[in-house]
Amino acid sequence: MYGDSIHIEDVRKKRRYDPRNIRATIACSNRFNRNLMLEIMRTLGALQVDGAKCNNTLFRTIEDQRSTVLVIDWNDEDEMNVVDAVKRVRRYHDDNIRRIPIIATSSQLTKEMVLEGRNAGIDEFLRRPCSPTDVEKRLKMVIETPRPFVDSKVYIGPCRRRKNPADYHGPRRRDRDQSNIKDISDAEKQLIDKKAPLSVALSGLRMACELLSSDPKGAPKRIRAALNKAKQIAVQENDQAFVKTLNSFEAFMEIVIHSPSAQKNASFIITTGITTLEQLLVLPREFGSARETVSNAFADAIQRRMAA
Structure with a gap:
């Protein structure tokens, strides 16, 4: 009371x-x-x-x-x-x-x-x-x-x-x-402007990941290409949080690609990874602490899943 x-x-x-x-x-x-x-x-x-x-x-x-x-x-x-x-x-x-x-x-x-x-x-x-x-x-x-x-x-x-x-x-x-x-800052406009380079790259990565279920043989090549393209753009824009998240995502996807059994339980991490990247697109660069927290949280989630 x-x-x-x-x-x-x-x-x-x-x-x-x-x-x-x-x-x-x-x-x-x-x-x-x-x-x-x-x-x-x-x-x-x-x-x-x-x-x-x-x-x-x-x-x-x-x-x-x-x-x-x-x-x-x-x-x-x-x-x-x-x-x-x-x-x-x-x-x-x-x-x-x-x-x-x-x-x-x-x-x-x-x-x-x-x-x-x-x-x-x-x-x-x-x-x-x-x-x-x-x-x-x-x-x-x-x-x-x-x-x-x-x-x-x-x-x-x-x-x-x-x-x-x-x-x-x-x-x-x-x-x-x-x-x-x-x-609205340039970072926030990324999702509003569908033609922004990182938005386009993220859209390509999302579609490539969706191929895991419909085209499991062709998906790995598309996913790797989409990841490389997104990383190149993120490096050019000096977006360290985006690069770190893509690296974590790439490490997990390599396990999924090489292990068919892992694909069955990969949907949650893939969805979380795409959501994390979308969130980074709308977090302005001046919110560096928040962006770092988002990136680190996803990296931790990947490590826990890979250790399980």
Whole structure:
């Protein structure tokens, strides 16, 4: 129990955005994705950020840290059922937790997920891979312009009236407003600009890896060529984190190529590798610590898998 002298702030009160005042909980069963978001939040200046990997840990962390925002990852492979977890938050006995702003992240965000999430009580949505700029925009939404909270018999959560397209990055929110990317760095534009060299190279690597199942004999040559091309471009652009991740990916793929039995369990690492490279594309170079964390985390994952 907390003493009466402790002031519990209204998490739904409109206030000025200051990352130093954010107390965030990152809920995700996948350690790689959880640590990545923790690092992004820290690079933005958040001083108190904690992770939770399951429902029991989630509520304990929110209560202990008196969190002011919850970022929850929505993934079909995740142990945590996001919709159920959000509904539990919105019906929690502690009013401060019940009203906490919730931002859902997902690499597979669909309109159906947005509708289901809205009805469960999620405030904002964010597609992964996401840049620090994307994360900061969602944080500003729930801090500077929080949705009114509805508490009724049929629905508990933020008001669902405000239109909020999941992929909209513009400064305003009307249909006639155009998305404005002039403030997005060159690194973030890599995924927006499909013709950017690294984006093209990564697309080629993704397609080459997909051939493992449909053309196992021809795939190795295509994969090696795609990896070499991506590394050449990354070296030319002096992107050390990208090069390191490609080297880790290459080491794993050589094992997969030479061991047919390893191919059966390779899909998760291949998907994680492509996702990691996509994430590096949208992380600006000035976020060197976050990019290094992403690269090191994938290298560690490869080492653990190769040692197993």
